[in-house]
Amino acid sequence: GPANLVREHLAHHPALRTLQWTSPAFDVSVQEIFTTLAAGAALVLIDDEVRHDPAAVTAAVRDHGVQRVFMPCTPLKYLMETDPVTPSLREVFSAGEALELTPAFRRFLAAHPECALFNQYGPTETSVIVASHRVRVGEGARPPIGTPVRGARIQLLDPDGRLVPVGAVGEIHVGGTPVAYGYHARPEETAGRFLTDPSGGLLYRTG
Template sequence: MWELWAPLTSGARVVVLGADEVRDPAAVHRILREENVTVLNQTPAAFKGLRAHLEDTGAGFADLPLRTVIFGGDAFDVRDYRDWFTTPGHRPALVNMYGITETTVHVTIRTITEQDIDAGVRSPIGRPLAGQHGYVLDSFGRLVPPGSTGELYVSGGGVARGYLNRPGLTAARFPADPFGPPGTRMYRTGDLVRRDARGELHYLGRTDHQLKLRGHRIEAGEVEQTLARHPAVLDAVVSVREDEPGLPRLVAHLLAAPGCEPPTPADLRASAARTLPGHMVPSAYVVLDRFPLTENGKTDRAALPAPEPGTEETPGRVALRTPTEEALAAIWEETLHTAVGAEDDYFALGGDSLRALLIASRANDAFGVALTPRDVLVTRTVAGLADLVEEQVLSELEDALRGDSDHDEER
């Protein structure tokens, strides 16, 4: 909605990327340059891939007409841009926007400055847009003072009327607005924020177990129940972790059922994938003896350990056989932080769609080919991806030889 109507009502032109292009940093780079794009709308994670591509190729932003990058769809972390304002060369302005579907869509806006970096700010979301209001309330619905943490409630013209045929959920999420005219409602976002002394809002996380990952909303309870139905699993806790800055992933912590061998990640993933959509299937699994607990006996999610890099050799691992496989395996190992064999399954190694984007971009830069993230997700092994690389290289070589032969005939 916003990406279309904001530029069109301002007299600007809209460039729409295809589904494969939006996940391919090289394609995004090419289109930005060819279409003279001045404003780019991306998630922070997707822009991270574009930055990595520009750094790997040495292109930078100097050859792009890009003036502004607008972030949305996921949490933005200022810490990822510590060198943004100090590195020589052209850099587009960074703008962070916060919004939810129920407010169609953006609620707040914030331009990122060098002072944010110096002040150690993490995730500023700014002030409400015109016609929107943001209230920071405690559990009793009272306004909290500046600097205190509370839940963000949104009111104004963009707020939806509720959920179709879901009166119970509508009543819970769209309470009456005590600060507005009679009959108006506000939306309870479930997001924790604080308002600083200048009136700027800062995003801190979620109040419930509803998770957000690259624009998707994930009900943690549904994933946990699915994993717990596995005969070798006693209990499960899932969370979105960002152990590597800018690369969030869904992680499952599990307790093995008494008398059962701990299930393997491949087995758990295959079991979950039978009933859950792809974005709800965890990419990493950690089996524990017990869950850490808070002082009042609840699972301490903040104390759950990070998945350990799988640097040990897997029994029966197929050795790398060609220089192409060795080069690709090095890219996989750099991205996935684990040892990789020729036939190891990408998802079992902890891969996901975002890391597939990085792998495809780095492979394209290394081999001069045109792989897409979908190629990584479909082939799922270094060996399969190596076949695609060699096919593309061979095809380009044949085209070049054919062109030379035609030229000789003409002479």
């Protein structure tokens, strides 16, 4: 699972100096830390005082030549509303909640054409990230979550476990390499979320 995440990231993204913004208690820290170290790049460490201050984050990015940042939409939105000038940034990743492309995001992307914004999706139970999408300035306010990463399968199923037609509402189920085996010592919860995949392995019901 996590090893697949790192391999997939290294296949599509360069080695970049990365701000270690995410708390180790949050699953994205696995992506943030290990994709950076596996590429031979540097992690720039900050404390909580800096982490929760958009101006201090901007200063850290500039002072240390940070090239990549991972943040959920809400703190990233607060950062963008300060109209940060960060010429070293090359990639910004948002995951953990739905990304809303506000005017501040559009201003930032227009002012930093060399920086790419990625909207990503994935529950902890599927090794952090299973879909990724590069956001364009002219997109709608709610960018898509993108296409599955290598090794992952994403299906939209109805309550009876059948694929829904295009345009219909369904529940996201994830299969393939990223899916965990279940919850430790919680068999009932595991049975309710981790289903047998007809094509082999397990399907995770995201809810």
